[in-house]
Structure formats: structure tokens, C-alpha cells
Amino acid sequence: MSLKSPSLSSNICVLAPSSVARLSGLCLLFSASLLLGMNSSQAAQAEAPTLDNQKFNACLDNLVQTGPFAGVKDTFAQYRPQQGDPSVLESLDYQPEFAKEPWDYLASLVDEERVLDGINASNQYADILARIESEYGVNRYDVLGVWGVESDFGTKLGKKDVVESLATLSCFGRRQSYFRGEYVSALKILKQGDIDKADFKGSWAGAFGQTQFMPSTFLQLAQDFDGDGRKDLVNSQADALASTANFLKNSGYQPGQPWGYEVLLPASINAKNDRKNKQPISHWRSLGLTLTDGSPLPDSLASAGLFLPSGKNGPAFLVGRNFDSFYAYNASENYALAIAHLSKQIENQDTNVEFATAWPTDDPGLSRKESREVQESLNLLGYDVGEVDGIIGDGTRRAIQKYQADNGLEPDGKAGKKIHQHLMDSSAELRQAAQQAEADETSLESESSIATGSSSSAKNAEAKSDSSGFLQNKSLMAIAISLLILLAIIIVSRRRH
Numbered sequence: 001m002s003l004k005s006p007s008l009s010s011n012i013c014v015l016a017p018s019s020v021a022r023l024s025g026l027c028l029l030f031s032a033s034l035l036l037g038m039n040s041s042q043a044a045q046a047e048a049p050t051l052d053n054q055k056f057n058a059c060l061d062n063l064v065q066t067g068p069f070a071g072v073k074d075t076f077a078q079y080r081p082q083q084g085d086p087s088v089l090e091s092l093d094y095q096p097e098f099a100k101e102p103w104d105y106l107a108s109l110v111d112e113e114r115v116l117d118g119i120n121a122s123n124q125y126a127d128i129l130a131r132i133e134s135e136y137g138v139n140r141y142d143v144l145g146v147w148g149v150e151s152d153f154g155t156k157l158g159k160k161d162v163v164e165s166l167a168t169l170s171c172f173g174r175r176q177s178y179f180r181g182e183y184v185s186a187l188k189i190l191k192q193g194d195i196d197k198a199d200f201k202g203s204w205a206g207a208f209g210q211t212q213f214m215p216s217t218f219l220q221l222a223q224d225f226d227g228d229g230r231k232d233l234v235n236s237q238a239d240a241l242a243s244t245a246n247f248l249k250n251s252g253y254q255p256g257q258p259w260g261y262e263v264l265l266p267a268s269i270n271a272k273n274d275r276k277n278k279q280p281i282s283h284w285r286s287l288g289l290t291l292t293d294g295s296p297l298p299d300s301l302a303s304a305g306l307f308l309p310s311g312k313n314g315p316a317f318l319v320g321r322n323f324d325s326f327y328a329y330n331a332s333e334n335y336a337l338a339i340a341h342l343s344k345q346i347e348n349q350d351t352n353v354e355f356a357t358a359w360p361t362d363d364p365g366l367s368r369k370e371s372r373e374v375q376e377s378l379n380l381l382g383y384d385v386g387e388v389d390g391i392i393g394d395g396t397r398r399a400i401q402k403y404q405a406d407n408g409l410e411p412d413g414k415a416g417k418k419i420h421q422h423l424m425d426s427s428a429e430l431r432q433a434a435q436q437a438e439a440d441e442t443s444l445e446s447e448s449s450i451a452t453g454s455s456s457s458a459k460n461a462e463a464k465s466d467s468s469g470f471l472q473n474k475s476l477m478a479i480a481i482s483l484l485i486l487l488a489i490i491i492v493s494r495r496r497h
């Protein structure tokens, strides 16, 4: 199954490498888009296609008569969408307006927040991860790397109805035959009862669950690791993480090997970016490559290829077979590097996400915290970016562009450290005022909640005015009864005296 279109490759799965191509239709992903600001709401700023509902229904009538749907006709009928979802076609045709450099791509996917969340996850799921390591031979931190990059450790699973998305993509737009296969697979999953229909939500292209499997990949590789009889990649971390390990294992993952490591290149070397050209480590030693602290290359990898994501003057890596299995997940080298890097930082419990060799730029990418600060500043300065979500999409970039033009800067729309600093300076007073206003509001709310004798916020207190009135009456009654009892005690004790 080939999905080689350049517009697809920008944010989604392209094509599984040869080693895993035998798993037909294994284009797993379409998913990193969940975390990278290439969602349909941003794409929706282009023209919205209108779907011909008659055509959609005629297409579905026709589709269900074809061979692949033979075993799932009842499920098809049960969950047949009333209408298509035009937003998934916008995402299908989405062309990013702004090229993304590797340092921009990495900065938002591997930042301090995600490393900390990964360390927490490694503790919380230590038992499951240990069992996965022994059963599949996949390092726990590599599984965590995929989980973190795919869904931010299960916090962002996508909100599109998988059946509706795939039915739409089966009848409109490019790649219909691919999506028809996924549609059939999705119906099989529902028929098997692994995933509840209400939980069957995902990315615009139908990738779903904690580690964003496409339905066909699910049918081939999903695991029931918690032993409840269902492969529930949405609600069961054990199932999802074991399924991911199973995917990596089937993609040629080698137990006990590191994915690779960052290296230093000697200045004299004529190095080329060619990770597929694996050479014995002795070869790289003889060329003068070392670890970043200058120590000799270890024997943990027998052979490795040189990966230079930004050319000879940026960070350099020797990568082995396990890096290729990350690549198989989403067919993008930068994506594979994000998983590798996150895995390593979680393992080392190191929130400093800089590489030893800096990226060849004077304007590095932004963490999600910095991205949120950029968005907040733009909103405060009157450049509407909408929701502050820490995801730099086209909407934010256009707002940056406008801000740059208004301030005599080159209007390239680039969201890097430079514009971050510029915006922080410009919006300093406004941010301070906004913070003060927020603090005032909070203290007002707490005063009002003290006044009403309730811990609810002002808004909640308003919404609950009936019940709080009732509670107030009850409190008054309780006080009155207490006073009466006290009075009775005093009277009785006086009589005794």
C-alpha cells in the first residue's frame, strides 16, 4: 500500500519501509498531526468543501455491495453515518503554508513538560512496562517515546468519529481505495467488540487510541495485554503499550540495542546524511567519530548509519535498526528522532532537551510553554490566534506574520525564540495587567465564596443559587437550634443551682 503523495507526507504516514511492507496496508499513522498543529480546524481556514449527501449515500449503497464489506454488512448498516464529515477532506488536502525546520518540529514534541510527563508515566506504568519488555523485547523508554509523541501519554486521542471519517474518505477525495480498506477494518473492529462505538474516536484519517493505530494495523498487531478478552487501545494502557511494542517488534526492533546516540563529527570529515547506509561501528571509529563527550563509540550497536537532520553543521547521530522501527511508525525521520530523543530524555530523567551540538540556527524552536506565551501575547496585542493551546499552526503563524509586518520585522511567520522574545517584550505590561486582573478576580471569587459560605466559584454559586439558598436556610436553622439548646442548658443549670 503506497501513500506517497507529498502533501500526505507532511504530517502523516507515508509508506512503511520494506521490512514491514509485508504487513499490508500498514500505513499506521496519520497521527502526529494531533500534536503538531496540523489539525482540521486550522486547515478549515481554507475553503470548506460542501459534500453532496445524495452522492455520499449512493456511494455507501454501492460500497456495501463490494466484496470486502461482505462480512460486515450488519455492522455497516448499524453504524452507517447519516452524512459525511467535510472537515476530514480539508485535512486530507491540507498543505502547510509554512515549512517546518527540524528544530521547530522537535521543540514542540520533545520539551520539558513532555519529558516530565514521561517520567511520571514510567513510574505509574512500571509494572506493565516491565512485563512488556520481557514479553516483546522492546525497551520501555522506546514504548514511552512513541506514546508521548503520538498522544501526549494518552491525553490527546483525537475527536473525530472514526467510522464517519473513514466513510467520508471512502467516498470523496484522494486515496479512496486505501480508506475503503480502513473502513472495512474499522467495522471489523466494532464487530469483534474490541472498541465501543462511543470510544471509536481519532484523528481525521482514522488513527485512534493511545498510540494511534490505523484500523488495519490494529487487526494485524493489536494485543490484549490486560487479559480481559478485548484489545482496547483506547481505555487500556496495557493493551495500547503492548500493541506498540508488538508493532516495533514486527518492524525489526532488536532487543537490547539502543536506537543510536548523538555523536561528534571531526571537522575534516566529508559526512553525508545517509542513515540507511549502515556501517560497522569500527568504520565510524576509524573516521574519528566519538560520543559527544569525546569518548569512543561503544559496542552497543554492531552497525549504524549516519543521520544528519540539518546537515553537517547540526546535531549528528549514529542510528541503528531500532531507529528504523520508529521510522516505520510514521515514515518521517524527524518523527523518528522525536521518539528517539524523548525516549532517551525520559530514561536519563533529563529535562534539558538540547542536543550537545546546537542546531544550525540563531532562531531555535519553541517549547509548548513558549508557544503558549507567543499565543497569549499575540491575543493581548490584538492579533487574534483563538485558543491558546501551545500548538503553532497556520493561524498562529499568520498572526505572527501580521505582527512582524506591523513592527518592521521580516514577515516570515516563523515561530522561534526571536519572535518569542520580541512578543514578550512588547506585551510585558499587558501581560502584567492581565495577570493582576486574574489575581483580582480570583480573590474576589474567594471573598464571594466565603460570603456565601460555599466553596464554589462565583459562577457556580450563581448557578447553584437555589441550593445555596436552601443550604443557607439550613445553616440559619442549625444556628437557631444550637442557640435554643444552649439557652435550655443555661436555664436548666441555673435551676439546679
Ligand code: CA
Pocket (backbone or CB within 6 Å): 223, 224, 225, 226, 227, 228, 229, 230, 231, 232, 236, 239
Ligand atoms: Ca484488554
